[in-house]
Amino acid sequence: MHVRYIYAYKEVSAIHDVKITGLSFAYKNDNRLILKDINIEVAAGSFVALLGQSGCGKSTFLRLLAGLETSTTGTILLGDRPVNGASLDKGMVFQDYGLFPWMTAGENIMLALKQRFSQQDKKKLKQLALDTLNAVGLDDSVYHKLPKELSGGMKQRCAIAQAFSIDPPILLMDEPFGALDAVTRARLQDLVLKLWSQENPKKTVFFVTHDVDEALLLANRIIVFGQSPSNIIYECSIAEDQRPTRETQFDNPEIMKLRNKLIFQINKDVAARIS
Ligand SMILES: Nc1ncnc2c1ncn2[C@@H]1O[C@H](COP(=O)(O)OP(=O)(O)OP(=O)(O)O)[C@@H](O)[C@H]1O
Ligand SMILES: [Mg+2]
16 A cells, blocks of 8 residues: 655644543533543553443543543543643544535645644645545545545545644544445555554554454554443553564464453443343
């Protein structure tokens, strides 16, 4: 896949640890507690996969990290600063792509770039938008296409391009590959891993998925949320030298043990809900 790295005139963003303390959350229109007493510290540059059954609050958790919702109790610190509203230091890839349907793919990316690099010359930003589209394997013609003219996989690539183009130190990805066929999904997993791993310093990524194997392939930290009101019911880390590859993923006994453990935890949680 064609990935070249681009940002000759990019500013270097500070990357911070994330510290979440006593985080609870209920939507204002519904007093039901969705998240309850979440405590976690994530080192800067981690790739964190979030697992948990449907409706347990994974998207809500990302929206809190993004500053799109405000915690009911508790704090989220990026470094020593509390999250306070949405900002360009947090890029989000939404479950439904998050592209404005009335703008072309290029205009969607330009909108983010103009906010992020407001001092930059428009021509340079357009080149950056095209370079970013190329980096996710899309050619220049996609710049002029509306989202409805693109396949699901192409839309997903645009959303990833948009999120990476503003170079946020924190990247929040909500089931970004949920709707894709297995081959496209594998290619985009490789792409995201490549974009993340070749940066120095690395972005801190929070990546929601329902797929345990995807979590094991991409993440160096895995967190499982339990049923609502949701708390962290299991978590583990994968050391860099234990990281599986697509080829070795199912041959590594340690990774298989972890896989079984994760599936067991999720099934136990689902069973508790049903019974
Ligand atoms: N805007 C909202 N107002 C009120 N309740 C909401 C809102 N958005 C989500 N919820 C509720 O919050 C709970 C958690 O939803 P959320 O979307 O975070 O789950 P999820 O873990 O991302 O699920 P999925 O895996 O299906 O995407 C659900 O019960 C949902 O109905
Ligand atoms: Mg969700």
